[in-house]
Amino acid sequence: MRGWRALILIALALAAWEITARSGLWSPILFPPLERIGHQLWLFISRPEGFVQTWTTLYRTFGGFAAGAIAGVILGMLMGRSAFVAALLDPLFSGTYAVPKLALFPIFIFLFGLGSLSKVALIFLECLYPMTIITYHGAQSVNRVLLWSAQNMGATRARTLARVVFPATLPYIFAALRVALPVALIVAIITEMISSVDGLGYVVTYALSSLRTDRMLAIVVVISFLGLALDRALVALRNRLVYWEKLDTYYV
Amino acid sequence: MRHTVARLGFWAAVLVAWQLLAMRGAPDYVLAPVDIVKHFVAALGTRELYADAWASLARALPGFAIGTLFGIALGLAAGIRRAFDELLSPLVFLTYPVPKIVMLPLFMLWFGIGDVSKVMIIALACFYPAFINAYYGARATPRILVWSARNMGADDEQIFRRVVLPGALPQIFAGMRVALALSFIVMFATEMINARSGLGHLIREAENSMRFDLMYVSLVTIAILGYAGDRLLRYTRRRTLPWEQSHA
Numbered sequence: 001m002r003g004w005r006a007l008i009l010i011a012l013a014l015a016a017w018e019i020t021a022r023s024g025l026w027s028p029i030l031f032p033p034l035e036r037i038g039h040q041l042w043l044f045i046s047r048p049e050g051f052v053q054t055w056t057t058l059y060r061t062f063g064g065f066a067a068g069a070i071a072g073v074i075l076g077m078l079m080g081r082s083a084f085v086a087a088l089l090d091p092l093f094s095g096t097y098a099v100p101k102l103a104l105f106p107i108f109i110f111l112f113g114l115g116s117l118s119k120v121a122l123i124f125l126e127c128l129y130p131m132t133i134i135t136y137h138g139a140q141s142v143n144r145v146l147l148w149s150a151q152n153m154g155a156t157r158a159r160t161l162a163r164v165v166f167p168a169t170l171p172y173i174f175a176a177l178r179v180a181l182p183v184a185l186i187v188a189i190i191t192e193m194i195s196s197v198d199g200l201g202y203v204v205t206y207a208l209s210s211l212r213t214d215r216m217l218a219i220v221v222v223i224s225f226l227g228l229a230l231d232r233a234l235v236a237l238r239n240r241l242v243y244w245e246k247l248d249t250y251y252v
Numbered sequence: 253m254r255h256t257v258a259r260l261g262f263w264a265a266v267l268v269a270w271q272l273l274a275m276r277g278a279p280d281y282v283l284a285p286v287d288i289v290k291h292f293v294a295a296l297g298t299r300e301l302y303a304d305a306w307a308s309l310a311r312a313l314p315g316f317a318i319g320t321l322f323g324i325a326l327g328l329a330a331g332i333r334r335a336f337d338e339l340l341s342p343l344v345f346l347t348y349p350v351p352k353i354v355m356l357p358l359f360m361l362w363f364g365i366g367d368v369s370k371v372m373i374i375a376l377a378c379f380y381p382a383f384i385n386a387y388y389g390a391r392a393t394p395r396i397l398v399w400s401a402r403n404m405g406a407d408d409e410q411i412f413r414r415v416v417l418p419g420a421l422p423q424i425f426a427g428m429r430v431a432l433a434l435s436f437i438v439m440f441a442t443e444m445i446n447a448r449s450g451l452g453h454l455i456r457e458a459e460n461s462m463r464f465d466l467m468y469v470s471l472v473t474i475a476i477l478g479y480a481g482d483r484l485l486r487y488t489r490r491r492t493l494p495w496e497q498s499h500a
Contacts, residue, residue, distance in 0.1 A: 005335075006342035030361055087255035088262050098429075098482035099475040100437040102444070103451075106459040106467055110281040186351040190441045193353070201354075205445075208357040216357055224350040231349035 032214035040218035054222065057188050057199040060116055064123025065184035071124070072131020072180070073173055079132070080139020081165060093132055101125045105191060119191040126187045127180040134179065138172025139165060171245050174238040181230055189223060200226075281464050291465040292472045300454075305473055307449035311367055312439035315374025320431050322375070323382025324424055330383075331390025332416060344383055352377045353441055360446070370442040377438045378431035385427025389420030425489040432485055436478050451477075 014034065020026065021033040028036075044050040079086040105122050112118040142165050150160045192201025200223055207216035267285050274284035283291070295301045330336040330344075352373065359369035393416050401411045443452025451470045458466035 005338040006340075006346075009339060009343060084255060084258065087259050091259065091263070095479060096475065098433045098436065099478040100433075100440045102437055102440050103455060103471045103474045105444070106455050107281060107471070109459070110279070182349040182351065185349075186353060189351050190353055190445075193356075194441070194444050204354055204357055208360075213358070213361065220354045220358070223354050224347070227349040227351055228346065 029211055029213050032217060036214040037217045037221070040212075040215045041221055044215075044218050044222060050222075053198060053200055053203050054226070056116075057185075057192065057201065058226070060119050060123060060192075060199065061184045061188040063116070063120040064187070065127050065181060067120070068124040068127025068180060068184070069131050069177060072128045072176065073135050075128075076132045076135025076137075076176075077139050077161070077165065077169065079136040080142075080169070081161070086136070089132075093129065093136075097129060097133070101129075102187070102190065105194065109195065114195060119188060119196075122191055123184045123187045126183050130179040130183065131173075131176045134172050134176035135169060138169040138175075142168040171242050174234070174242055178231065178234055178238075181234055182227055185223075185227055185230065280462075281467075283464060283468050287465075288468045288472060292469050295466075295469040295473075301469065301473065304449055304451050304454045304470075305477065307447075307453075308439055308443065308451045308474070309477065311370045311442070311450065312374060312435045315371045315439070316378050316432055316435040318371070319375035319378025319435070320382040320428055323379040323427070323431070324386045327383035327386030327427075328390050328416070328420065331387045331420070332412065340383075341387065344380065344387075348380050348384065352380075353438060356442060356445065365446060370439070370447070373442060374435050374438045377434050381427045381430040381434065382424075383427075385423045385430075386420060389423030389427075390416055392423070393419045421493055422489075425485070425493070429482065429485055432481050433478070436474065436481070440474060 108118040189201040192199035443450040455470040
Protein backbone atom coordinates (compact mmCIF):
# COMPACT_ATOMS: atom_id res chain seq x y z
CA MET A 1 0.00 0.00 0.00
CA ARG A 2 1.70 3.13 -1.24
CA GLY A 3 -0.58 5.63 0.41
CA TRP A 4 -0.22 4.52 4.02
CA ARG A 5 1.64 7.68 4.99
CA ALA A 6 -1.20 9.73 3.56
CA LEU A 7 -3.67 7.68 5.60
CA ILE A 8 -1.71 8.63 8.71
CA LEU A 9 -1.99 12.28 7.70
CA ILE A 10 -5.77 11.96 7.26
CA ALA A 11 -6.13 10.14 10.58
CA LEU A 12 -4.08 12.86 12.30
CA ALA A 13 -6.24 15.57 10.74
CA LEU A 14 -9.45 13.85 11.88
CA ALA A 15 -8.03 13.38 15.39
CA ALA A 16 -6.98 17.04 15.52
CA TRP A 17 -10.49 18.02 14.43
CA GLU A 18 -12.10 15.89 17.10
CA ILE A 19 -9.78 17.26 19.82
CA THR A 20 -10.53 20.82 18.69
CA ALA A 21 -14.25 20.08 18.71
CA ARG A 22 -14.20 18.46 22.16
CA SER A 23 -11.84 20.96 23.78
CA GLY A 24 -14.69 23.38 24.36
CA LEU A 25 -12.55 26.36 23.33
CA TRP A 26 -14.64 27.01 20.27
CA SER A 27 -18.35 26.86 19.73
CA PRO A 28 -19.58 23.58 18.22
CA ILE A 29 -20.96 25.74 15.42
CA LEU A 30 -17.40 26.42 14.27
CA PHE A 31 -16.09 22.88 14.82
CA PRO A 32 -18.91 20.34 15.10
CA PRO A 33 -17.72 16.96 16.44
CA LEU A 34 -17.28 14.16 13.91
CA GLU A 35 -20.08 12.13 15.40
CA ARG A 36 -22.62 14.88 14.70
CA ILE A 37 -21.35 15.30 11.14
CA GLY A 38 -21.65 11.52 10.70
CA HIS A 39 -25.19 11.58 12.05
CA GLN A 40 -26.18 14.34 9.62
CA LEU A 41 -24.52 12.42 6.82
CA TRP A 42 -26.60 9.38 7.70
CA LEU A 43 -29.77 11.50 7.80
CA PHE A 44 -28.93 12.95 4.37
CA ILE A 45 -28.25 9.56 2.82
CA SER A 46 -31.17 7.72 4.38
CA ARG A 47 -33.83 10.20 3.32
CA PRO A 48 -35.26 10.54 -0.20
CA GLU A 49 -34.82 14.31 0.08
CA GLY A 50 -31.06 13.91 -0.13
CA PHE A 51 -31.31 11.89 -3.31
CA VAL A 52 -33.57 14.45 -4.91
CA GLN A 53 -31.07 17.26 -4.22
CA THR A 54 -28.13 15.16 -5.37
CA TRP A 55 -29.97 14.17 -8.52
CA THR A 56 -30.79 17.82 -9.29
CA THR A 57 -27.12 18.76 -9.08
CA LEU A 58 -25.97 15.72 -11.07
CA TYR A 59 -28.60 16.31 -13.74
CA ARG A 60 -27.37 19.87 -14.28
CA THR A 61 -23.74 18.76 -14.17
CA PHE A 62 -24.21 16.00 -16.74
CA GLY A 63 -26.48 18.05 -18.99
CA GLY A 64 -23.94 20.84 -19.40
CA PHE A 65 -20.98 18.47 -19.39
CA ALA A 66 -22.36 16.20 -22.12
CA ALA A 67 -23.33 19.10 -24.38
CA GLY A 68 -19.98 20.82 -23.81
CA ALA A 69 -18.04 17.61 -24.40
CA ILE A 70 -19.79 16.82 -27.70
CA ALA A 71 -19.57 20.37 -29.03
CA GLY A 72 -15.97 20.70 -27.81
CA VAL A 73 -14.83 17.48 -29.48
CA ILE A 74 -16.46 18.47 -32.77
CA LEU A 75 -15.01 21.99 -32.69
CA GLY A 76 -11.60 20.76 -31.58
CA MET A 77 -11.44 18.15 -34.35
CA LEU A 78 -12.50 20.72 -36.96
CA MET A 79 -9.90 23.19 -35.71
CA GLY A 80 -7.22 20.53 -35.56
CA ARG A 81 -7.82 19.23 -39.07
CA SER A 82 -8.63 22.47 -40.87
CA ALA A 83 -6.33 25.48 -40.77
CA PHE A 84 -9.20 27.65 -41.96
CA VAL A 85 -11.52 26.78 -39.05
CA ALA A 86 -8.59 27.14 -36.65
CA ALA A 87 -7.84 30.62 -38.00
CA LEU A 88 -11.48 31.63 -37.46
CA LEU A 89 -12.00 30.23 -33.98
CA ASP A 90 -8.56 30.23 -32.38
CA PRO A 91 -8.56 33.94 -31.44
CA LEU A 92 -11.88 33.44 -29.66
CA PHE A 93 -10.73 30.49 -27.59
CA SER A 94 -7.23 31.68 -26.74
CA GLY A 95 -8.37 35.26 -26.17
CA THR A 96 -11.23 34.51 -23.78
CA TYR A 97 -9.62 31.49 -22.12
CA ALA A 98 -8.63 33.33 -18.94
CA VAL A 99 -11.92 35.24 -18.70
CA PRO A 100 -14.23 33.85 -16.03
CA LYS A 101 -17.29 32.72 -17.93
CA LEU A 102 -19.14 32.92 -14.63
CA ALA A 103 -19.48 36.66 -15.26
CA LEU A 104 -22.03 35.76 -17.95
CA PHE A 105 -24.27 34.05 -15.42
CA PRO A 106 -26.46 37.09 -14.61
CA ILE A 107 -27.04 37.61 -18.33
CA PHE A 108 -27.83 33.91 -18.72
CA ILE A 109 -30.40 34.23 -15.96
CA PHE A 110 -32.21 36.86 -18.01
CA LEU A 111 -31.80 34.85 -21.19
CA PHE A 112 -32.68 31.36 -19.93
CA GLY A 113 -34.55 32.01 -16.72
CA LEU A 114 -33.80 31.22 -13.08
CA GLY A 115 -34.24 27.46 -13.46
CA SER A 116 -31.86 24.76 -14.61
CA LEU A 117 -31.35 26.04 -18.15
CA SER A 118 -29.20 29.05 -17.24
CA LYS A 119 -27.00 26.81 -15.07
CA VAL A 120 -26.70 24.12 -17.73
CA ALA A 121 -25.81 26.78 -20.31
CA LEU A 122 -23.02 28.12 -18.09
CA ILE A 123 -21.69 24.61 -17.39
CA PHE A 124 -21.75 23.97 -21.13
CA LEU A 125 -19.69 27.08 -21.77
CA GLU A 126 -17.15 26.34 -19.02
CA CYS A 127 -16.71 22.75 -20.30
CA LEU A 128 -16.50 23.84 -23.93
CA TYR A 129 -13.14 25.60 -23.42
CA PRO A 130 -10.97 22.78 -22.05
CA MET A 131 -12.71 20.27 -24.35
CA THR A 132 -12.09 22.32 -27.50
CA ILE A 133 -8.56 23.44 -26.67
CA ILE A 134 -7.23 20.02 -25.65
CA THR A 135 -8.99 18.16 -28.51
CA TYR A 136 -7.63 20.77 -30.95
CA HIS A 137 -4.15 20.19 -29.61
CA GLY A 138 -4.57 16.41 -29.92
CA ALA A 139 -6.08 16.42 -33.42
CA GLN A 140 -3.23 18.66 -34.54
CA SER A 141 -0.52 16.32 -33.35
CA VAL A 142 -1.70 13.15 -35.10
CA ASN A 143 1.30 11.26 -36.46
CA ARG A 144 1.69 12.35 -40.08
CA VAL A 145 2.95 8.96 -41.23
CA LEU A 146 -0.33 7.36 -40.17
CA LEU A 147 -2.28 9.92 -42.19
CA TRP A 148 -0.09 9.36 -45.26
CA SER A 149 -0.45 5.58 -44.97
CA ALA A 150 -4.23 5.86 -44.76
CA GLN A 151 -4.30 8.11 -47.81
CA ASN A 152 -1.95 5.81 -49.65
CA MET A 153 -4.21 2.85 -49.03
CA GLY A 154 -7.08 4.78 -50.53
CA ALA A 155 -8.99 5.89 -47.46
CA THR A 156 -11.47 8.70 -48.00
CA ARG A 157 -11.33 11.86 -45.90
CA ALA A 158 -14.26 10.75 -43.72
CA ARG A 159 -12.76 7.32 -43.22
CA THR A 160 -9.37 8.74 -42.28
CA LEU A 161 -11.11 10.98 -39.76
CA ALA A 162 -13.05 8.11 -38.22
CA ARG A 163 -10.35 5.43 -38.24
CA VAL A 164 -7.10 7.37 -37.79
CA VAL A 165 -7.62 10.88 -36.43
CA PHE A 166 -10.34 10.07 -33.92
CA PRO A 167 -8.59 7.12 -32.23
CA ALA A 168 -5.32 9.06 -32.17
CA THR A 169 -7.07 12.00 -30.51
CA LEU A 170 -8.95 9.83 -28.02
CA PRO A 171 -6.30 9.99 -25.24
CA TYR A 172 -6.43 13.80 -25.47
CA ILE A 173 -10.22 13.75 -25.44
CA PHE A 174 -10.18 11.77 -22.23
CA ALA A 175 -7.64 14.14 -20.72
CA ALA A 176 -10.01 16.96 -21.63
CA LEU A 177 -13.01 15.12 -20.16
CA ARG A 178 -11.06 14.72 -16.96
CA VAL A 179 -10.44 18.45 -16.78
CA ALA A 180 -14.01 19.32 -17.74
CA LEU A 181 -15.93 16.99 -15.41
CA PRO A 182 -14.74 18.55 -12.11
CA VAL A 183 -15.27 21.98 -13.70
CA ALA A 184 -18.87 21.01 -14.51
CA LEU A 185 -19.49 19.94 -10.91
CA ILE A 186 -17.85 23.09 -9.52
CA VAL A 187 -19.92 25.38 -11.74
CA ALA A 188 -23.12 23.49 -10.87
CA ILE A 189 -22.41 23.98 -7.16
CA ILE A 190 -21.40 27.65 -7.56
CA THR A 191 -24.48 28.55 -9.58
CA GLU A 192 -26.66 26.75 -7.05
CA MET A 193 -25.01 28.69 -4.25
CA ILE A 194 -25.57 31.98 -6.07
CA SER A 195 -29.17 31.54 -7.13
CA SER A 196 -31.25 28.45 -6.69
CA VAL A 197 -33.92 26.79 -4.61
CA ASP A 198 -32.62 23.24 -5.02
CA GLY A 199 -29.47 21.22 -5.54
CA LEU A 200 -26.53 20.53 -3.25
CA GLY A 201 -25.07 24.03 -3.55
CA TYR A 202 -28.34 25.46 -2.30
CA VAL A 203 -28.47 22.98 0.59
CA VAL A 204 -24.97 24.06 1.66
CA THR A 205 -25.87 27.76 1.76
CA TYR A 206 -29.19 26.96 3.43
CA ALA A 207 -27.48 24.90 6.13
CA LEU A 208 -25.02 27.72 6.73
CA SER A 209 -27.77 30.34 6.98
CA SER A 210 -29.44 28.19 9.62
CA LEU A 211 -26.06 27.79 11.37
CA ARG A 212 -26.25 24.00 11.01
CA THR A 213 -22.55 23.52 10.33
CA ASP A 214 -22.77 19.81 11.02
CA ARG A 215 -25.29 19.43 8.22
CA MET A 216 -23.26 21.70 5.98
CA LEU A 217 -20.11 19.65 6.52
CA ALA A 218 -22.04 16.43 5.88
CA ILE A 219 -23.04 17.82 2.48
CA VAL A 220 -19.48 18.97 1.83
CA VAL A 221 -18.50 15.33 2.39
CA VAL A 222 -21.19 14.19 -0.06
CA ILE A 223 -20.02 16.69 -2.71
CA SER A 224 -16.39 15.67 -2.23
CA PHE A 225 -17.36 12.04 -2.62
CA LEU A 226 -19.30 12.83 -5.80
CA GLY A 227 -16.33 14.65 -7.31
CA LEU A 228 -14.04 11.76 -6.46
CA ALA A 229 -16.43 9.06 -7.70
CA LEU A 230 -17.05 10.84 -11.02
CA ASP A 231 -13.31 11.18 -11.60
CA ARG A 232 -12.67 7.50 -10.76
CA ALA A 233 -15.49 6.41 -13.09
CA LEU A 234 -14.02 8.47 -15.90
CA VAL A 235 -10.55 6.98 -15.37
CA ALA A 236 -12.05 3.47 -15.39
CA LEU A 237 -13.88 4.20 -18.62
CA ARG A 238 -10.72 5.63 -20.14
CA ASN A 239 -8.67 2.57 -19.24
CA ARG A 240 -11.20 0.35 -21.01
CA LEU A 241 -11.56 2.47 -24.14
CA VAL A 242 -7.99 3.72 -24.54
CA TYR A 243 -6.39 0.44 -23.47
CA TRP A 244 -3.36 0.97 -25.73
CA GLU A 245 -2.07 3.93 -23.78
CA LYS A 246 -1.22 3.74 -20.13
CA LEU A 247 -2.25 6.66 -17.97
CA ASP A 248 0.98 7.64 -16.32
CA THR A 249 0.55 11.31 -15.70
CA TYR A 250 -2.42 13.15 -14.40
CA TYR A 251 -2.83 15.36 -17.42
CA VAL A 252 -2.07 14.39 -21.02
CA MET B 253 -2.67 36.04 -45.15
CA ARG B 254 -5.88 34.66 -46.69
CA HIS B 255 -6.74 33.28 -43.27
CA THR B 256 -6.16 36.61 -41.56
CA VAL B 257 -8.57 38.31 -43.95
CA ALA B 258 -11.16 35.55 -43.46
CA ARG B 259 -10.73 35.80 -39.70
CA LEU B 260 -11.19 39.57 -39.61
CA GLY B 261 -14.14 39.34 -41.99
CA PHE B 262 -15.79 36.62 -39.95
CA TRP B 263 -15.58 38.44 -36.63
CA ALA B 264 -16.57 41.75 -38.19
CA ALA B 265 -19.64 39.99 -39.64
CA VAL B 266 -20.51 38.51 -36.23
CA LEU B 267 -20.26 41.94 -34.57
CA VAL B 268 -22.33 43.64 -37.29
CA ALA B 269 -24.99 40.92 -37.09
CA TRP B 270 -25.13 41.35 -33.29
CA GLN B 271 -25.39 45.12 -33.65
CA LEU B 272 -28.20 44.87 -36.22
CA LEU B 273 -30.03 42.30 -34.13
CA ALA B 274 -29.85 44.51 -31.04
CA MET B 275 -31.00 47.56 -32.99
CA ARG B 276 -33.98 45.72 -34.46
CA GLY B 277 -35.40 45.26 -31.00
CA ALA B 278 -33.73 42.52 -29.03
CA PRO B 279 -34.74 42.18 -25.36
CA ASP B 280 -33.38 44.84 -22.97
CA TYR B 281 -30.67 42.60 -21.60
CA VAL B 282 -28.98 42.13 -24.99
CA LEU B 283 -26.98 45.30 -25.53
CA ALA B 284 -25.51 46.22 -28.89
CA PRO B 285 -21.69 46.13 -29.09
CA VAL B 286 -21.58 49.89 -29.72
CA ASP B 287 -23.65 50.54 -26.60
CA ILE B 288 -21.46 48.25 -24.51
CA VAL B 289 -18.37 50.17 -25.57
CA LYS B 290 -20.16 53.46 -24.87
CA HIS B 291 -21.19 52.39 -21.35
CA PHE B 292 -17.75 51.02 -20.64
CA VAL B 293 -16.01 54.23 -21.69
CA ALA B 294 -18.47 56.21 -19.59
CA ALA B 295 -17.77 53.97 -16.57
CA LEU B 296 -14.04 54.47 -17.03
CA GLY B 297 -14.60 58.09 -16.05
CA THR B 298 -16.08 57.15 -12.66
CA ARG B 299 -14.24 56.25 -9.49
CA GLU B 300 -16.48 53.31 -8.55
CA LEU B 301 -15.26 51.06 -11.34
CA TYR B 302 -11.63 51.44 -10.29
CA ALA B 303 -12.56 50.80 -6.64
CA ASP B 304 -14.40 47.58 -7.57
CA ALA B 305 -11.68 46.40 -9.93
CA TRP B 306 -9.06 47.10 -7.27
CA ALA B 307 -11.08 45.24 -4.60
CA SER B 308 -11.33 42.24 -6.93
CA LEU B 309 -7.63 42.23 -7.77
CA ALA B 310 -6.75 42.63 -4.08
CA ARG B 311 -8.49 39.30 -3.50
CA ALA B 312 -7.48 37.36 -6.60
CA LEU B 313 -3.78 38.23 -6.72
CA PRO B 314 -2.80 37.51 -3.07
CA GLY B 315 -4.79 34.26 -3.26
CA PHE B 316 -3.03 33.36 -6.49
CA ALA B 317 0.39 34.24 -5.03
CA ILE B 318 -0.09 32.27 -1.81
CA GLY B 319 -1.67 29.26 -3.50
CA THR B 320 0.88 28.92 -6.30
CA LEU B 321 3.83 29.58 -3.98
CA PHE B 322 2.84 26.74 -1.65
CA GLY B 323 1.77 24.57 -4.57
CA ILE B 324 5.06 24.95 -6.46
CA ALA B 325 7.23 24.53 -3.36
CA LEU B 326 5.43 21.42 -2.11
CA GLY B 327 5.02 20.03 -5.63
CA LEU B 328 8.76 20.32 -6.28
CA ALA B 329 9.52 18.80 -2.87
CA ALA B 330 7.20 15.87 -3.60
CA GLY B 331 8.75 15.53 -7.05
CA ILE B 332 12.32 15.12 -5.78
CA ARG B 333 11.93 13.55 -2.32
CA ARG B 334 10.24 10.21 -1.83
CA ALA B 335 9.17 10.96 1.74
CA PHE B 336 7.23 14.06 0.66
CA ASP B 337 5.87 12.18 -2.34
CA GLU B 338 4.34 9.43 -0.23
CA LEU B 339 3.01 11.87 2.33
CA LEU B 340 1.48 14.51 0.06
CA SER B 341 0.73 13.14 -3.39
CA PRO B 342 -2.01 10.62 -2.52
CA LEU B 343 -3.77 13.31 -0.50
CA VAL B 344 -3.51 15.94 -3.23
CA PHE B 345 -4.62 13.64 -6.03
CA LEU B 346 -7.46 12.30 -3.91
CA THR B 347 -8.86 15.74 -3.13
CA TYR B 348 -8.11 17.25 -6.56
CA PRO B 349 -11.54 16.56 -8.15
CA VAL B 350 -13.34 17.92 -5.08
CA PRO B 351 -14.91 21.34 -5.73
CA LYS B 352 -12.96 23.61 -3.39
CA ILE B 353 -15.63 26.28 -3.45
CA VAL B 354 -17.83 24.23 -1.10
CA MET B 355 -15.33 25.10 1.63
CA LEU B 356 -16.23 28.79 1.31
CA PRO B 357 -19.11 28.69 3.84
CA LEU B 358 -16.83 26.98 6.34
CA PHE B 359 -14.00 29.43 5.73
CA MET B 360 -16.48 32.26 6.21
CA LEU B 361 -17.27 30.89 9.66
CA TRP B 362 -13.63 30.45 10.59
CA PHE B 363 -12.06 33.55 9.08
CA GLY B 364 -15.05 35.88 8.90
CA ILE B 365 -17.05 37.04 5.92
CA GLY B 366 -14.36 39.56 4.92
CA ASP B 367 -11.48 39.23 2.53
CA VAL B 368 -9.46 36.65 4.48
CA SER B 369 -11.87 33.79 3.77
CA LYS B 370 -12.00 34.76 0.09
CA VAL B 371 -8.23 34.96 -0.28
CA MET B 372 -7.88 31.62 1.50
CA ILE B 373 -10.36 29.86 -0.78
CA ILE B 374 -8.68 31.33 -3.87
CA ALA B 375 -5.30 30.16 -2.55
CA LEU B 376 -6.71 26.69 -1.94
CA ALA B 377 -8.07 26.49 -5.49
CA CYS B 378 -4.76 27.72 -6.98
CA PHE B 379 -2.71 25.29 -4.91
CA TYR B 380 -3.82 22.21 -6.85
CA PRO B 381 -2.81 23.02 -10.44
CA ALA B 382 0.44 24.57 -9.16
CA PHE B 383 1.28 21.48 -7.10
CA ILE B 384 0.39 18.92 -9.78
CA ASN B 385 2.31 20.68 -12.55
CA ALA B 386 5.41 21.34 -10.44
CA TYR B 387 5.31 17.72 -9.28
CA TYR B 388 5.21 16.29 -12.81
CA GLY B 389 7.69 18.88 -14.04
CA ALA B 390 10.22 17.83 -11.41
CA ARG B 391 9.56 14.12 -11.92
CA ALA B 392 10.03 14.36 -15.67
CA THR B 393 13.68 15.43 -15.26
CA PRO B 394 15.69 13.07 -17.50
CA ARG B 395 17.73 10.78 -15.29
CA ILE B 396 20.77 11.07 -17.51
CA LEU B 397 21.02 14.79 -16.81
CA VAL B 398 20.97 14.17 -13.04
CA TRP B 399 23.58 11.45 -13.41
CA SER B 400 25.83 13.63 -15.56
CA ALA B 401 25.59 16.51 -13.11
CA ARG B 402 26.39 14.20 -10.21
CA ASN B 403 29.27 12.72 -12.18
CA MET B 404 30.70 16.16 -12.71
CA GLY B 405 30.65 16.73 -8.97
CA ALA B 406 27.43 18.73 -8.42
CA ASP B 407 25.84 18.45 -4.98
CA ASP B 408 22.09 18.07 -4.37
CA GLU B 409 21.48 21.79 -4.13
CA GLN B 410 23.28 22.50 -7.39
CA ILE B 411 21.42 19.69 -9.16
CA PHE B 412 18.13 21.13 -8.01
CA ARG B 413 19.00 24.71 -9.00
CA ARG B 414 20.71 23.98 -12.31
CA VAL B 415 18.99 20.81 -13.60
CA VAL B 416 15.62 20.05 -11.98
CA LEU B 417 14.28 23.59 -11.69
CA PRO B 418 14.99 24.78 -15.25
CA GLY B 419 13.58 21.51 -16.57
CA ALA B 420 10.41 21.88 -14.54
CA LEU B 421 9.83 25.58 -15.32
CA PRO B 422 7.71 25.10 -18.47
CA GLN B 423 5.32 22.86 -16.55
CA ILE B 424 5.34 25.25 -13.61
CA PHE B 425 4.28 28.07 -15.92
CA ALA B 426 1.55 25.87 -17.39
CA GLY B 427 0.28 25.29 -13.84
CA MET B 428 0.43 29.00 -13.03
CA ARG B 429 -1.61 29.78 -16.14
CA VAL B 430 -4.37 27.40 -15.05
CA ALA B 431 -4.16 28.77 -11.50
CA LEU B 432 -4.47 32.37 -12.68
CA ALA B 433 -7.63 31.64 -14.64
CA LEU B 434 -8.94 29.73 -11.65
CA SER B 435 -8.18 32.57 -9.23
CA PHE B 436 -10.34 34.91 -11.31
CA ILE B 437 -13.20 32.41 -11.47
CA VAL B 438 -13.15 31.74 -7.73
CA MET B 439 -12.76 35.46 -6.95
CA PHE B 440 -15.81 36.22 -9.06
CA ALA B 441 -17.78 33.35 -7.50
CA THR B 442 -17.00 34.39 -3.91
CA GLU B 443 -17.90 37.99 -4.72
CA MET B 444 -21.19 36.96 -6.26
CA ILE B 445 -22.01 34.76 -3.28
CA ASN B 446 -21.12 37.34 -0.67
CA ALA B 447 -19.18 40.60 -0.83
CA ARG B 448 -19.63 44.34 -0.40
CA SER B 449 -17.27 45.33 -3.15
CA GLY B 450 -15.60 43.96 -6.25
CA LEU B 451 -16.66 43.22 -9.79
CA GLY B 452 -18.70 40.16 -8.78
CA HIS B 453 -20.59 42.33 -6.31
CA LEU B 454 -21.09 44.98 -8.99
CA ILE B 455 -22.63 42.51 -11.43
CA ARG B 456 -25.04 41.18 -8.78
CA GLU B 457 -26.05 44.69 -7.77
CA ALA B 458 -26.59 45.55 -11.42
CA GLU B 459 -28.62 42.37 -11.88
CA ASN B 460 -30.83 43.09 -8.89
CA SER B 461 -31.51 46.66 -10.00
CA MET B 462 -31.84 45.71 -13.69
CA ARG B 463 -28.96 47.99 -14.67
CA PHE B 464 -27.96 46.03 -17.74
CA ASP B 465 -25.38 48.64 -18.70
CA LEU B 466 -23.51 48.04 -15.42
CA MET B 467 -23.71 44.28 -15.91
CA TYR B 468 -21.89 44.61 -19.20
CA VAL B 469 -19.39 47.09 -17.74
CA SER B 470 -18.47 44.55 -15.05
CA LEU B 471 -18.31 41.79 -17.65
CA VAL B 472 -16.01 43.77 -19.95
CA THR B 473 -13.77 44.80 -17.05
CA ILE B 474 -13.29 41.26 -15.77
CA ALA B 475 -12.69 40.07 -19.33
CA ILE B 476 -9.98 42.70 -19.85
CA LEU B 477 -8.34 41.91 -16.49
CA GLY B 478 -8.38 38.16 -17.16
CA TYR B 479 -6.97 38.63 -20.62
CA ALA B 480 -4.28 41.05 -19.43
CA GLY B 481 -3.22 38.72 -16.61
CA ASP B 482 -2.92 35.80 -19.00
CA ARG B 483 -0.88 37.87 -21.48
CA LEU B 484 1.42 39.10 -18.70
CA LEU B 485 2.06 35.55 -17.57
CA ARG B 486 2.79 34.41 -21.12
CA TYR B 487 5.13 37.36 -21.61
CA THR B 488 7.00 36.50 -18.39
CA ARG B 489 7.22 32.93 -19.56
CA ARG B 490 8.72 33.94 -22.88
CA ARG B 491 11.27 36.15 -21.12
CA THR B 492 12.18 33.49 -18.55
CA LEU B 493 12.26 30.57 -20.94
CA PRO B 494 13.63 31.86 -24.22
CA TRP B 495 14.51 28.29 -25.24
CA GLU B 496 10.92 27.03 -24.99
CA GLN B 497 8.35 27.50 -27.74
CA SER B 498 4.89 27.90 -26.28
CA HIS B 499 2.17 26.14 -28.20
CA ALA B 500 -0.64 27.55 -26.11
